[in-house]
Amino acid sequence: MRYVSIERVEPGHYLGKTIYSANGTVMLSAGVQLTVFMINTLNRIGVTMLYIQDAAYADIDISDMVSEETKQAVIREMNETVEALRSGKEWKAGKIGVQINAILEAVMSSEGVMLQLNDIRTAENQWYVHALNVCMISTLIGANMGLNAQQLKELAAGALLHDIGKVGAVPWVESSGTLQEHHTWRGFERLKSKQEFSLLTAHVALQHHEQPDGKGLPRGLSADEINSYAKIVAVANRYDNLVNPAIGALQPQDAVEELMAMSEKELDHKVLIQFTRIISVYPNGTAVRLSTKETGVVVRQHRGLPSRPVIRIVKGSGEEFEVTEIDLALHTTVFIEAVLT
Template sequence: MRYISIDNVEPGQFLGKTIYSGNGTVLLSAGVQLTVYMISTLNRIGVTMVYIQDPLFEDVDTDDMLSDATKQGIIQEMCNMFEAVRSGKDWSTHQIGSSVESLLEDVMSNKEMLVQLTDIRTSDNHQYIHAMNVCLLSSVIGINMGLNYQQLKELATGALMHDIGKSGMDEEDEILPGLKSHHTWRGFEKLKNKRDFSLLVAHVALQHHERIDGFGLPRGLTGDEIHLYAKIVAAADTYDRLIHPILPQAKNLLPHEACEEMLTMSEKQLDYEVLIHFNRMVSIYPNGAAVRLSTKETGVVVRQHRGLPGRPVVRIVRGEGSHFDIKEMDLAQETTVFIEAVLT
């Protein structure tokens, strides 16, 4: 598979990864042959990048930590929960708990992988995939920091529902700092009386926009006043927002750009120790991404090295027609070669 801009997709190409609708149903299945109408529709609903199948890279997998069943279940459950909150109805904590357990089971089975956030976003599913990704990233950070299973479940539950206070609010209508109508307070109020959840779950919603330097929201907490779970979720939330911002005027950063930006936030906005663990487990050059090397050769990232997220294996293809010269360059071995640019 290759990861390319929707503007470069051509009719007749085959979709590499399933795209889900906002309620968790399949919008387009992996393997479907794309038509002009399909490509136009994807453009219209806010899709900017897609995975396509390519015979030269048919062995390239995105190495997803989560199974399709887990993803679909989480998206459906988040949609149901947000709709219930919007309409003032009760929602099932049991179903949320089951979704969290499924995610943790997948993560713990694949914890040697680097995290690659590869699901295709639309205007309808963006909010739910964001929640799923923040939960995934937070869980992997928690595992790397040595949290036990009960702690991981509290963390993952809080991460999955960190933005529940935004239900019924527009992204542009965030309220002034300190007011109880801020989405962090709203989330805390919705979660604090759910007896099936630890109170720490509600505090994740309350504190995930606090900053280490005390300039965060809603209470201006500093350093150790912020719970570890909230510090972890803050890093996960920041990363996902940088690579997939909700506001249309915001620039999408590439994964390596987002990681660099987050390093500038260390001990100001984000916790230094959390960032150390984050940077060890996230893939900054995901499989399928086209890159230019310092040798001026271009290729596609095909494999990762655990612990060396900046030194993947790159496949370089030369030639045309049916005659190709293919070689792979392992940047963990070729220490004088580096990735110069990601080609979008």
């Protein structure tokens, strides 16, 4: 598979990864042959990047850390929670807890695997995809930092629900109202009222916009005053927003550089170090141009060397093509010059 801009997708291409709607149902299944209507519809609903099948890269591993079934269930439960909050009904924390356990099990069984955020976002599902991504990133960082099973569960819950205070928030109140009307306070109040979640989990929602330099919201906490879980979620949240095409639209490597520039100011340095050890800077399937001016596609990763993946270069067309691979961990004088979308 290759990860390409929607503008480069043509009728007849086959979809590489399933696209989900906001309620967790399948919008388009992997393997479907795309038509003009489908491509125009994807454009209209806000899809900017997607995976397409390509025989020259059929063996590339773009497997998800979390299964399709779990992903659907998480999106469905999150959607039900949002709808309940919007209508003023009681939301079922226990059902969310079941999905948090499923995410934890999947992430912890993927030890040694670098995280690649490869879900296709639409205008409708991006809030749920963001919540799931932040949860996975946070859990991996927490595991790297030596958190035990109970701590990881508290962290994962806070990460998945860190923005729950945004549901029903009025934008002008959020920006100009009192601090108690900020979505972090709203999220804290919603989570602390649920016996299924610990107070530490609630504090993730409250403190994930606090900063080590004391210039964050809502209380201007600094350094050691900030909950350790919230420090982790702050990094995960900021990164996923930066790479979201609808918000930051940065390539992963540029987003990582921007995060590192925030070290000890807006984000915790120790957390950032662990983050760089679990994230794939150039996800598999990404087209790149090398310093040799050759173009290719990322096919494999090296844990601990996020900027030195293996690149496959394909020359020719049809059934007549030549394939070579360059391992940047071995070819130290060659580097990735640009990401091609």
